[in-house]
Amino acid sequence: MAEKKTVWTKKDLLGLEYLSKEEIELILYTAASFKEVTTRQIKKVPALRGKTVVNLFYEPSTRTRTSFELAAKRLSADVINIEIEASSVKKGETLIDTGRNIEALKIDIIVVRHNASGAPNILARSVKARVVNAGDGWHEHPTQALLDMLTLKSKLGRLEGLKVSIIGDIAHSRVARSNIWGLTKLGAEVTVCAPPLLIPDGIERMGVRVTTDVDEALKGADAINVLRMQFERDGALAFPSKLEYFKQYGITAERLKNCKKDIVVMHPGPINRGVEMSSEVADGKNSVILEQVTNGIAVRMAVLYLVAHAKGAE
Amino acid sequence: MKKQYLIKGGRVVDPANSIDAPLDILISDGKIEKVGPGLKVIAHEIIDAKDKIVTPGLVDMHVHLREPGREDEETVKTGTRAAVHGGFTSILCMPNTEPPLDRPHIIKSLKDVIAKDAFCNVYIAGTITEDRSGRKLADFEKLKMEGAFAVTDDGSSIQDAALMEEALKNAALFKLLLIEHCEDTSLSLGGVMNKGFISTKAGLRGISAKSEYLAIERNLELAKKLAVRIHIAHVSCKESVELIRRAKKAGVKVTAETAPHYFTLTDDCCSTYDTNTKMNPPLRTKEDVDAIKAGLADGTIDIIATDHAPHTDSEKDVEFDYAPFGIIGLETALSLGIAELVDKKVLSWSGLISKFSANPAGILEMPTGNLKPGSPADITIIDPDKEYIFKKESIESRSKNSPFINWKLKGKAVTVFVQGTITMRDELIL
Numbered sequence: 001m002a003e004k005k006t007v008w009t010k011k012d013l014l015g016l017e018y019l020s021k022e023e024i025e026l027i028l029y030t031a032a033s034f035k036e037v038t039t040r041q042i043k044k045v046p047a048l049r050g051k052t053v054v055n056l057f058y059e060p061s062t063r064t065r066t067s068f069e070l071a072a073k074r075l076s077a078d079v080i081n082i083e084i085e086a087s088s089v090k091k092g093e094t095l096i097d098t099g100r101n102i103e104a105l106k107i108d109i110i111v112v113r114h115n116a117s118g119a120p121n122i123l124a125r126s127v128k129a130r131v132v133n134a135g136d137g138w139h140e141h142p143t144q145a146l147l148d149m150l151t152l153k154s155k156l157g158r159l160e161g162l163k164v165s166i167i168g169d170i171a172h173s174r175v176a177r178s179n180i181w182g183l184t185k186l187g188a189e190v191t192v193c194a195p196p197l198l199i200p201d202g203i204e205r206m207g208v209r210v211t212t213d214v215d216e217a218l219k220g221a222d223a224i225n226v227l228r229m230q231f232e233r234d235g236a237l238a239f240p241s242k243l244e245y246f247k248q249y250g251i252t253a254e255r256l257k258n259c260k261k262d263i264v265v266m267h268p269g270p271i272n273r274g275v276e277m278s279s280e281v282a283d284g285k286n287s288v289i290l291e292q293v294t295n296g297i298a299v300r301m302a303v304l305y306l307v308a309h310a311k312g313a314e
Numbered sequence: 315m316k317k318q319y320l321i322k323g324g325r326v327v328d329p330a331n332s333i334d335a336p337l338d339i340l341i342s343d344g345k346i347e348k349v350g351p352g353l354k355v356i357a358h359e360i361i362d363a364k365d366k367i368v369t370p371g372l373v374d375m376h377v378h379l380r381e382p383g384r385e386d387e388e389t390v391k392t393g394t395r396a397a398v399h400g401g402f403t404s405i406l407c408m409p410n411t412e413p414p415l416d417r418p419h420i421i422k423s424l425k426d427v428i429a430k431d432a433f434c435n436v437y438i439a440g441t442i443t444e445d446r447s448g449r450k451l452a453d454f455e456k457l458k459m460e461g462a463f464a465v466t467d468d469g470s471s472i473q474d475a476a477l478m479e480e481a482l483k484n485a486a487l488f489k490l491l492l493i494e495h496c497e498d499t500s501l502s503l504g505g506v507m508n509k510g511f512i513s514t515k516a517g518l519r520g521i522s523a524k525s526e527y528l529a530i531e532r533n534l535e536l537a538k539k540l541a542v543r544i545h546i547a548h549v550s551c552k553e554s555v556e557l558i559r560r561a562k563k564a565g566v567k568v569t570a571e572t573a574p575h576y577f578t579l580t581d582d583c584c585s586t587y588d589t590n591t592k593m594n595p596p597l598r599t600k601e602d603v604d605a606i607k608a609g610l611a612d613g614t615i616d617i618i619a620t621d622h623a624p625h626t627d628s629e630k631d632v633e634f635d636y637a638p639f640g641i642i643g644l645e646t647a648l649s650l651g652i653a654e655l656v657d658k659k660v661l662s663w664s665g666l667i668s669k670f671s672a673n674p675a676g677i678l679e680m681p682t683g684n685l686k687p688g689s690p691a692d693i694t695i696i697d698p699d700k701e702y703i704f705k706k707e708s709i710e711s712r713s714k715n716s717p718f719i720n721w722k723l724k725g726k727a728v729t730v731f732v733q734g735t736i737t738m739r740d741e742l743i744l
Contacts, residue, residue, distance in 0.1 A: 017515070094632050116633035117517035118587030137635070139517030174517060201520065202511030 008306040011313035012124040012131040015140035016181035024182055030302035031150050038297055047305050048077035051108040055081045058114040063269060064134050068111045071300035095119055096126040103127045109304060130307040138172050144268050145178030147299040151292050152223055155264050160187035165217040167193045168227025168276055171200040175268045179225060180206050193217035195239055214249045223264035226251050229276045242275050251277045264288055316734050317358045318342045324363025328370060329664045330672040330684030341691040344734030349685055363695055369667045370683050371403025371692030373674040376619035381427060383412025388624035388712045391431040396711035398738040400644040401727025403692035404435040404682050410469040416441040416452045418460035434732050439464040442481050448472055451481055454488040463678050466493035468547060471529055473499060479536050486542035491678055493545045494533055501525035506635055508581040508596040516585055518634060521596050527553035534561045534568060546570040548621050550595035552605030559614040569677050571617035574643060574650040577606045589630045589637035590717040607660045618669040620647045624713030642711045646704060646718045652725035691734035700726045
């Protein structure tokens with residue numbers, strides 16, 4: 001990958017919608033060099049020494065939090081984890097007050113996970129500290145999409161012109177939205193596939209092809225990103241049954257037979273085996289699910305590094 | 315006897331009397347005494363209205379004053395100060411207070427506050443149902459006797475069709491205007507903005523336009539079969555405009571209002587998660603904005619009302635999902651009407667003032683909204699060319715929840731008479 005002349009100037013990483021193609025490429029480029037660090041005997045660089053990162057999580061998430069925590073530590077930053085129960089938010093301190101209090105502790109970067117879409121945007125304009133979105137509602141999960149893209153790029157050597165299908169609950173997925181923005185900006189052809197009730201209004205205006213037929217989504221795809229299916233939403237079922245979903249939309253070895261031989265199979269985790277994907281596929285030769293996890297640390301190191309050193313964002 | 319004033323040299327726009335001409339107005343003893351060209355009379359004070367537009371006092375039939383119960387958001391005093399600051403001389407206050415205006419004694423005590431604190435004429439709407447629960451009708455006869463001009467459960471919509479039918483019948487019997495906030499909540503539950511591409515992009519739960527127009531369709535059908543009046547509050551989408559247009563043609567006794575934000579803003583504004591773009595019904599699309607304008611132009615929509623809904627900064631400075639619905643509107647409505655409707659040739663000045671004054675006054679049978687001699691001297695003098703930046707510090711309302719803060723606006727009320735007394739002059743409320 002050629003070095004990019006792009007200079008990172010953004011105070012925050014709120015979503016891939018707000019980034020240019022060049023900025024996304026810069027993150028991926030930076031991540032590729034940090035990936036090398038994570039393979040060394042001594043997995044640590046002093047890039048964020050003396051900086052403090054807070055993981056402010058309004059939603060429980062062991063994997064994303066751990067990944068951000070490791071990323072910060074490998075950059076030599078100090079890390080604090082704050083978990084707030086979403087149910088206590090309405091009665092307790094407001095998000096903006098919490099942000100300002102954290103800032104008063106002289107924190108440099110706030111990594112925020114929130115169940116309400118747009119919470120990182122609101123937080124970012126209320127504090128001078130850098131804000132990194134670790135997933136907000138149904139809106140965006142930019143570092144997940146970036147690690148998906150890094151994984152694809154290292155597997156297939158490029159993103160431009162790739163056919164990528166995102167399969168599952170598109171309506172309620174921040175992973176889908178961030179992937180759509182990122183992949184389309186980098187020139188991939190994106191198809192989204194979901195049961196009719198889980199295709200949100202106007203999604204095609206985000207530059208994607210839409211289908212409800214999983215075999216159509218698989219046909220000719222270079223890669224698929226299979227989303228976690230959650231069945232209970234607001235007490236109602238988005239799909240009749242898990243078994244039925246698996247039959248209609250589940251990714252099985254049988255289905256993959258009609259696909260490109262080296263199709264890349266991704267999943268943001270945690271997997272519901274036997275619901276959106278069979279164990280055979282999850283553990284099979286096309287699966288890059290564990291590489292995604294490894295790449296997550298490199299991508300998050302890159303993001304923390306870039307926002308901490310943003311030019312002119314003081 | 316009150317002071318005599320002569321308003322001289324202005325362009326008088328009085329749509330109720332089909333007047334749009336350079337005329338003078340003599341005010342005497344709180345009433346309009348004379349309207350004519352070049353009046354030569356002696357008055358205590360002459361108001362120079364050169365290059366100004368002189369209109370009947372503006373009427374806003376959709377205002378949340380929040381008193382009693384939420385005086386931290388607004389009071390009769392601050393809300394009516396905001397009204398006159400925006401050029402309004404009469405308002406209809408909504409009954410979703412705490413407690414709601416569902417019983418005569420609550421209306422009575424509010425009337426006492428109004429008598430003491432109000433800077434303009436305040437008319438009262440009572441609730442349709444007891445406790446706004448949507449279950450049991452309030453006693454319309456008693457509400458009427460205590461002085462209610464209308465009934466509405468605004469903020470909520472009557473879901474039960476049979477109850478709606480009873481409400482329409484009783485409202486007609488007691489000559490109360492029934493104002494309905496039309497929303498089928500099965501289609502809007504949990505939603506925070508318009509359902510469509512922008513809500514998909516923002517990851518916010520959508521409120522389908524169907525939730526509005528299907529409720530309107532049902533209510534129009536009920537009103538048609540009963541041959542009674544109904545007034546549709548805050549119309550926001552194109553399908554609603556079309557349904558009302560057709561109903562009017564079919565002879566249904568329907569009137570309708572929209573709010574300035576529905577002809578000014580689209581749901582694009584919600585992309586930044588600014589909670590001052592969150593209201594119910596929500597901001598819709600450009601197509602809807604165009605349909606609202608067309609509905610105003612052809613008379614489908616009779617009235618512009620603000621749905622002035624004050625909320626404190628601390629209520630609004632939260633995640634989009636958690637913020638309450640609503641924005642203030644009294645102090646920006648006229649300027650937005652001028653910018654979006656008169657300047658863009660949707661309405662003439664006379665058309666705009668009809669929507670802002672003659673029509674709501676006529677529909678509610680208020681003794682205002684025209685400049686006929688003998689009428690109360692409720693008059694608004696507008697400087698159509700005055701440019702200004704709408705500043706947060708200038709807001710008279712107790713709440714500052716406006717998406718228009720720091721907007722450059724043009725056209726402003728400069729002098730307001732309420733019953734023959736100057737209540738606002740050059741930004742000062744007297």
